[in-house]
Amino acid sequence: MVLQAPGPADGDGPLRVVDRPDPRPGPGELLLHVAACGVCRTDLQLCEGDLAARRLPVVPGHQIVGRVADVGPEVSGWTAGERAGAMWLAWACGECRHCLTGRENLCERARFTGWDVDGGYAERALVDARHAVRLPESVDDLAAAPLLCGGVIGFRALRLSGIEPGGRLGLYGFGASALLAIQVARHWGCEVYVCTRSDTERERAWRLGAAWVGGYDDRPPVPLDAAITFAPAGEVVLAALRGLDRGGTVAINAIHLDRVPEFPYEQLWWERSLQSVANVTRQDAADFMALAAEIPVRTQTEAHPLASANDALRRLRSGEVDGAAVLVP
Ligand SMILES: [Zn+2]
Ligand SMILES: [Zn+2]
The missing domain is CATH 3.40.50.720 (NAD(P)-binding Rossmann-like Domain)
Known part of the structure; x- marks a missing residue:
């Protein structure tokens, strides 16, 4: 589901179905089979233009739960078949004074999922392996999606x-x-x-x-x-x-x-x-996922088919969503 140009979430909505060939993972990247992608208010703001787009067209979505379908060169620590999540922070430089002091969320060169790079309103998504998130076993795909941003x-x-x-x-x-x-x-x-x-x-x-x-x-x-x-x-x-x-x-x-x-x-x-509060770090994600499994945190979700992403955005805008909306390809 691709955003070509921002527009109101009512009527037909701003997203369009586009067929693209499967992407191939480059160095340091994972190809995920998307199992679920949460719909966040930030997606709505991007799609309606309240948050200025950084590139167009773009595939929104930054609460991605998937399975590793392919592993690019120079990746360590991930193998095909494993479950992985992707969140808003897609990439940080690792070299600036913010990154070097545990504040990669403030990195001035940071890239964001579904804003600078294509996100998870899709069947497949490429993510940076070092920024992929491990998800607790006890939380299923649908329930894990809203944990990744909200x-x-x-x-x-x-x-x-x-x-x-x-x-x-x-x-x-x-x-x-x-x-x-x-x-x-x-x-x-x-x-x-x-x-x-x-x-x-x-x-x-x-x-x-x-x-x-x-x-x-x-x-x-x-x-x-x-x-x-x-x-x-x-x-x-x-x-x-x-x-x-x-x-x-x-x-x-x-x-x-x-x-x-x-x-x-x-x-x-x-x-x-x-x-x-600006973005999150990988450490925030790791700490929160451990805590969410321990409590255990309960999520309430409503699932929508991927092609109904515009409906999900409209429901979010009108306050009709019960818990968190999640797109399921
Ligand atoms: Zn979000
Ligand atoms: Zn940095």
Whole structure:
């Protein structure tokens, strides 16, 4: 499913079926038989043009679960038939000062799956072997897909929010990423306060052990140690900031935010922080996959045939998706 030019996700949708010959893996690459590919909000933003395309045409999709079908030259550690995942970070240089200090997510030469290189809305995908992710045996293909973006980035957001075990955590927005983050936070013994507009999401938050559930305009009943925002709206970031205790952090889990409205400095004073969350590292993925298997994290998915990718995007945009949408070739 190829994006030739961004356009609205309603009507026919921006993606088209294109037949291409099977790609051959180059040096350092794996060819994956795609078993499942998660549909992420970032895909929607790319397809609709809110996130500027870096190359066109491009195959979107960066939560790829597949089997290694072929191994390119100079690959070590992977053999044909093994299960592998691919995530948003497709490649990092390994040489810059960010890469050399464990922050490859900030690499200025980084390439991203489904943005700089073709992704997983396809039957086959080429991935860099060093950036392929090992997936826990206990998690099936469909369930593993949303772990690869929503899950790992939610985990990094939890870390960057500075939340400690037993702390009070706010989650603003309760889509695919948040419902994985709450399971980790509950595993750490945190009290979780959820703000969302959607009635379905509110019910799901109660079921997953939220201490309190409200709307974006409702202030949680206690000051929060940390909060994570998932909605791509600056207003929500400020709502989260107003819910924080002194010294607390809002981690902003969004690659694209409409704008941050002006706000009085008093709301940031007392060492409150706003922290963006940019991409993830391979270490984040490895740590999260181990934790997801240990908890075990439960994912809720709805499967769509690959050719229905436009429908999946439309459902995501209108908030109809139950859990996480996953394309199955
Ligand atoms: Zn994503
Ligand atoms: Zn680098």
